[in-house]
Amino acid sequence: MNRIFALVDCNNFYVSCERLFSASIQNKPVIVLSNNDGCVVARSNEVKKLGVKMGQPVFEIKNLIEQHNIVLFSSNYSLYADMSDRVMQLLATFASEVEVYSIDESFLNLSHVSLESLQEYGEEIRATVWQFTGIPVSVGIATTKTLTKIATEIVKKQTGYLGVLSIAQMSEAELDELLEGISVEDVWGIGHRYAAALRTRDIYTAKDLKYTDPHWIRRHLTVVGARTVLELRGISCIPLETKVKPKKGIMSSKTFGRPIDQLQELEEAVANYTARAAEKLRDQDSLVLCINVFIQTNVFQKDAPQYSKSLSKMLPFPTAFTPDLISAALEALHSIYQPGYSFKKAGVYFSKIVSQESIQFDLFGNFTVEGHVKKTKLMCVVDLLNRLLGRDTLFFGAQGISREWKMRQERRSPRYTTQWSELLSTT
DNA sequence: CGGCGTTAG
DNA sequence: TATTCTAACGCCG
Numbered sequence: 001m002n003r004i005f006a007l008v009d010c011n012n013f014y015v016s017c018e019r020l021f022s023a024s025i026q027n028k029p030v031i032v033l034s035n036n037d038g039c040v041v042a043r044s045n046e047v048k049k050l051g052v053k054m055g056q057p058v059f060e061i062k063n064l065i066e067q068h069n070i071v072l073f074s075s076n077y078s079l080y081a082d083m084s085d086r087v088m089q090l091l092a093t094f095a096s097e098v099e100v101y102s103i104d105e106s107f108l109n110l111s112h113v114s115l116e117s118l119q120e121y122g123e124e125i126r127a128t129v130w131q132f133t134g135i136p137v138s139v140g141i142a143t144t145k146t147l148t149k150i151a152t153e154i155v156k157k158q159t160g161y162l163g164v165l166s167i168a169q170m171s172e173a174e175l176d177e178l179l180e181g182i183s184v185e186d187v188w189g190i191g192h193r194y195a196a197a198l199r200t201r202d203i204y205t206a207k208d209l210k211y212t213d214p215h216w217i218r219r220h221l222t223v224v225g226a227r228t229v230l231e232l233r234g235i236s237c238i239p240l241e242t243k244v245k246p247k248k249g250i251m252s253s254k255t256f257g258r259p260i261d262q263l264q265e266l267e268e269a270v271a272n273y274t275a276r277a278a279e280k281l282r283d284q285d286s287l288v289l290c291i292n293v294f295i296q297t298n299v300f301q302k303d304a305p306q307y308s309k310s311l312s313k314m315l316p317f318p319t320a321f322t323p324d325l326i327s328a329a330l331e332a333l334h335s336i337y338q339p340g341y342s343f344k345k346a347g348v349y350f351s352k353i354v355s356q357e358s359i360q361f362d363l364f365g366n367f368t369v370e371g372h373v374k375k376t377k378l379m380c381v382v383d384l385l386n387r388l389l390g391r392d393t394l395f396f397g398a399q400g401i402s403r404e405w406k407m408r409q410e411r412r413s414p415r416y417t418t419q420w421s422e423l424l425s426t427t
Numbered sequence: 428c429g430g431c432g433t434t435a436g
Numbered sequence: 437t438a439t440t441c442t443a444a445c446g447c448c449g
Contacts, residue, residue: 034440041436041440054436057439075440102436191434222446224434251442300439347441 003236004118004141004168006108007148008091008125010084011136011156013104014042017083018073020134021416021424029070033058036255037074037410074412082417086133094125099240107145109240115169122164141166145238146231147175149188150206154178179207179232189228194221206232246284246353252277253347257406259298260343266295267330268400273348274329275399278322279386281350282379287318289352291325293332298344307343309336317367318354321375322382326398390419 010016014032019025029046033039040047040056047070052061064070084103092098097109113121122139129137140151147167155161167175185195187206197220203209209217210232218226227237252273260266270293281288294310311332319325329348382394392399414422 036438036440038438039440055440059438062438105436189434193433222433224446247443249443253441255440298439 010104118166182206271398
C-alpha cells in the first residue's frame with residue numbers, strides 16, 4: 001500500500017502570531033524582524049507583493065516602509081514557540097505519526113485515510129487549527145514528502161485552492177502538468193546553486209527534474225538530489241522522522257547591539273552565550289566534550305580593520321555544568337582576543353555531544369562521581385527556577401549585569417501567552 | 428576526521 | 437549609521 005503524507009504549513013507564521021493580538025493590523029502590511037531588528041524574517045502577503053525579500057536588510061527598504069506604512073515587529077520567540085506548540089498539539093490529533101519539521105511546519109502520516117476523503121480530511125485539519133488557535137495554515141497532501149511541499153507551494157501561490165490541495169489521487173499526467181508549473185529552484189532540496197547547475201543542462205521545471213538521468217543527478221547533486229528525483233517520481237525515500245533527535249551541535253551566537261572593543265564586555269557576552277548553549281544541552285539530557293568560541297569584527301564594514309578568529313577547546317571530561325563551560329570558553333576567548341578592534345559578533349559552539357547515559361569516566365583527569373552528581377543537581381535547581389520564574393532569575397556572575405552589548409529589540413510585542421504580567425488587556 | 432559547500436526554515 | 441540564527445549532511449583530501 002502506498003503511503004500518504006500531509007504537510008501542514010502555517011501561513012506567514014510570525015506575522016499571523018502578531019495579528020492574533022492586534023485587530024488593527026489584520027489587512028495591513030506587516031513585517032517581523034530578525035535579532036537586532038536588522039533583517040526581514042517574516043512578511044505578510046501585502047509585503048511580499050511589494051517585493052520585499054526574505055532576509056532583506058531593513059535599511060534597504062526604509063522608504064518602502066514609510067510609503068506603505070508597513071508595521072514592524074521585533075521577533076517575539078516566546079510567543080511564536082508557544083503558538084507553535086498549540087498548533088502542533090492539534091495536528092497530533094489527526095495522525096498517529098507526526099514529524100515536527102520546523103516551528104511552523106509538520107509532516108503527518110495520513111496513510112489511514114482513503115484517497116477519496118483526503119481533500120476533505122485536509123480541510124478539517126485546516127478548519128480545526130483555525131478554530132482553536134486563529135492561525136491560518138496551508139495543507140498539501142501527496143505520496144512523498146517532496147510532493148507535499150509542491151502541493152503546499154501551489155496552495156499558497158495560486159488562488160482558488162482555499163488552503164488545501166491533495167495531489168495524492170492524481171494520475172501521472174495530471175501530476176506532470178502541475179510539476180511543469182513549478183520552477184526547479186522551488187523544489188524542496190534545490191537551492192540557488194543547484195538550480196544554476198540544472199539550468200545549464202536546460203532543466204527549468206520540477207517536471208524536467210523528475211525526468212532527468214538519475215546518474216547525472218547523483219554525480220552533480222549528490223545522493224540527496226537523487227532522492228529528490230525519486231520522490232518527484234512518487235517513490236517515497238525520505239521517511240517521516242517522528243522522534244526528536246538530540247542535536248549533534250549546539251550554537252549560540254549573536255550580533256551585538258553595538259560594536260564592542262573592551263575585553264570585559266566580550267567576556268560577558270561569551271559567558272552568556274555559553275550559559276544559553278548549556279541550557280539547551282541540559283534540555284536534551286546531553287553532555288559536551290568540545291567547545292568552540294569565535295569572535296569577529298563587522299564584516300560589512302569594508303574599510304574598517306577586520307579580525308575573525310575561532311578556537312576549539314577539548315574539555316577534560318563531558319559536562320553540562322555551566323561554570324566549568326564558562327571557564328573553558330573564557331580561556332579560549334583570551335587566547336584569540338586581539339585588542340584594537342571593534343567586535344560585532346561572538347559565538348559559542350558545542351560539538352562532540354554525548355548522552356548523559358553514556359558518560360565515559362576520565363581516568364587521569366579530576367572527574368569524580370560525587371562532583372558530577374553535585375553539579376548536576378545544582379544545574380537542575382537553576383534550570384527549574386529559571387523556567388518557573390523567568391530567564392535569568394539565577395545566573396552566573398561572569399554573565400555580567402548591565403549587558404549593554406545586548407541586541408536591540410525595540411518593537412517586541414508582549415509575551416501574551418506565556419507571561420501573566422503581559423496578558424492582553426483592553427485598557 | 429575536519430573543513431568546505433549546500434540547503435533548509 | 438544600518439546586514440539573522442541555527443542545524444544537518446555529503447563530499448573530499
